[in-house]
Amino acid sequence: MSRPVSLDAPLDELLDAARSRYDVRFEPVTVAGQTLEILQIADLEALLDRLVATAGAGPIELPYWAKIWPAAMLLAHFLPHLGPGEGRSLLELGAGVGICGLFAARRGFRTLITDIHPDALLFARINILRNGLADTADVARADFSADRLGRRFDVVLGAEVLYLEGLYRGLAKFLAAHLAPDPAAEAVLAKDYTRKATRFLSLADTEFHIAERVVGYKETNPENGEPERKLCQIFRLRPRKQA
Incomplete structure (x- = not known):
C-alpha cells in the first residue's frame, strides 16, 4: 500500500504519490x-480492465472521480456568465480532478475544490500547483450529503452531483x-x-x-467515431431568503 502523502507537500512529492x-x-x-495542464490517468479504460480482472468476487471501486465529464467542461465554459471572480468566493462540489474550480481560480475566484475521494484531492492539488493557482485555490474533503464547512460562498458549482436520489435532500440542505x-x-x-x-x-x-x-454539445461515439449530439441541463439556484 502506498504511503499517505500530505496535500501540503511540494509538487514533486505529490506527483511521486x-x-x-x-x-x-x-x-x-x-x-x-485559457489553457491549463490537467493531470489525468493515462489510460482510464486499461485501468478499468485491470480493476475488473483483479476484483474477483469483490466489489469494484470505479474511479469516476478521474474522468472529466462533459457536464464539468460545459460548467467551466459557463463561468463567464457568473461575472468577475475578483473578491468573490467559490466552492466546487464532487470536483474530481477539479476542472471547474481550477478555471474559476484562473478567473480570480477564491476557490475551494472538494471531493470525498483522497485521490481526487491529490490530483486536484497537483493541478493547482502545476498551474500556479496556489494563491487562489485550495482543496478539502467534503461530503456534500452530510458535511458542513462552517463558511459560506458567493458561488457553489457542481457537475454531475445529481446522480443518486438518496443524496438529494442532503445536497439541498x-x-x-x-x-x-x-x-x-x-x-x-x-x-x-x-x-x-x-x-x-x-x-x-x-x-x-x-x-x-439546456445546452447542446457534440460527443464522439466510441464505437463508430461519429459525432453525436447530446444535451446538458444547467440549473441556477438563488436563495429565496436574503440577508
Whole structure:
C-alpha cells in the first residue's frame, strides 16, 4: 500500500504519490481561451480492465472521480456568465480532478475544490500547483450529503452531483447552508439531460429560485467515431431568503 502523502507537500512529492498509484500524464485543457495542464490517468479504460480482472468476487471501486465529464467542461465554459471572480468566493462540489474550480481560480475566484475521494484531492492539488493557482485555490474533503464547512460562498458549482436520489435532500440542505445570504449568490449545477432530477428540484424549490438552461454539445461515439449530439441541463439556484 502506498504511503499517505500530505496535500501540503511540494509538487514533486505529490506527483511521486500519484505515479506510485497510477500511470499519469498532464494534458492541456482549454476553456474560453485559457489553457491549463490537467493531470489525468493515462489510460482510464486499461485501468478499468485491470480493476475488473483483479476484483474477483469483490466489489469494484470505479474511479469516476478521474474522468472529466462533459457536464464539468460545459460548467467551466459557463463561468463567464457568473461575472468577475475578483473578491468573490467559490466552492466546487464532487470536483474530481477539479476542472471547474481550477478555471474559476484562473478567473480570480477564491476557490475551494472538494471531493470525498483522497485521490481526487491529490490530483486536484497537483493541478493547482502545476498551474500556479496556489494563491487562489485550495482543496478539502467534503461530503456534500452530510458535511458542513462552517463558511459560506458567493458561488457553489457542481457537475454531475445529481446522480443518486438518496443524496438529494442532503445536497439541498448543504447548498442552503453554504451559499452566502446575498442577492448575487448562486449555486450552478450541471448534469447530463438523460439523468432525471425531478425530486431534487422539488426539494430545492422550497429554498431556492431555480432557473434551467439546456445546452447542446457534440460527443464522439466510441464505437463508430461519429459525432453525436447530446444535451446538458444547467440549473441556477438563488436563495429565496436574503440577508
